[in-house]
Amino acid sequence: MLEIDQDNMAVIDIGGVRREVSLDIMDEPVAVGDFVLCHAGFAIRKVDEVDAEERLALLREILEA
């Protein structure tokens, strides 16, 4: 997420493409720099980066066992 304006709209970067999305249906605080999941012009959830990394680490462990 690159910027957030007063109308609760945010500019996001998707692999180099800038898009405007609404934050109107988000139920958690978001900030510039966060990763968000977007659908049909709306951000719907913040991506949990800690979970994403832990999950992969756990998977690697399971597969190595």
Place this chain on the structure above:
Amino acid sequence: MKLIDEYRDNELLVRLRERIHRQARGIGRGVTLMEVCGTHTYAIGRYGIRRILPENVRLISGPGCPVCVTSASDVGRALDMAGKKGVIFTTFGDMLKVPGPGGESLQKLRAKGADVRVVGSTIEAMRIATDNPGSEVVFMGIGFETTTPTVASMIKTCARLGVKNMSLYSVHKLVPPAIEALLADSELKVDGFLCPGHVSAIIGTRPYEMIPRKKKAAVIAGFEPVDILEGVSMILEQIITGEFTVENQYGRAVKPHGNTKAVELMEEVFMPAPSQWRGLGVIPESGLVLRPEYSSFDAIERFDVPYREYEQEEGCMCGHILRGVASPEECPLFKTSCTPHDPVGPCMVSREGTCAAHYRFS
């Protein structure tokens, strides 16, 4: 890209595949898994997941592509509205090619002069309404719990700002009642469900608890290859141990409670109603209509468009394919008279449709 590349890691995929093959050998018998999400259908095709699964693990698609499950009668009603004078009819792109009664579609109607516009979001639809105060703007809302909150948000904004020339034709549907209907279908032999990631980002993990109660596996998964293979492996593990439960592979986007604000918005604006699904018939409480407080935005009331029964095209097996009891290759029209360029049935229209994915990737 961060948070995506790691979930496409080749070494991990090779190891996951080995694990899945080991698990499948242990199970011995044939197992059938169903993905209930069009985005999964597309990703499974795109990454060639079916080809790397063991022979005794069959992956079939369910009723998870929004335009595919929209009934011919609902398309017919959309055509009736879009054909009215002074109406600007807006909807998401996939809907335009969906064949309705007599092979007519919104795209063909547009070619004849109707004002049909594709929008990428409800915000765009609302902008069209405020830019064209002399026209009636209808938004046809399709899709599941991921999309519906964005439409609820539009209705609330229209009410707040007094946008009076905007109305909604809702053919929105709910995923859990469709899974319930599938679970009650004796023709369908499914051992486990790959549950939708983005729908679950909104509704959370609890609505799937009826699946393990029926002694079937349920795993919510993401959309990258590692997500899907890990999801399949988790389903197989449940089958091996016989301990059925709702597991969440996609924790980075799905929390047990989902997105509570989005769910509240949806419940404030909409209420459940019976809905006609292509292939599955009428499922009670599986559709969403506007609550009485918001009925002034209901396009059906505003334009008084009656409901008419239409049958789907002869020979088209979309209905069977959506229920997971037939594969696209079994349909006589597949790749002959039905192609993505000139689709006969809706499963060939959207890139998330089972027939379109099979056409493109097999």
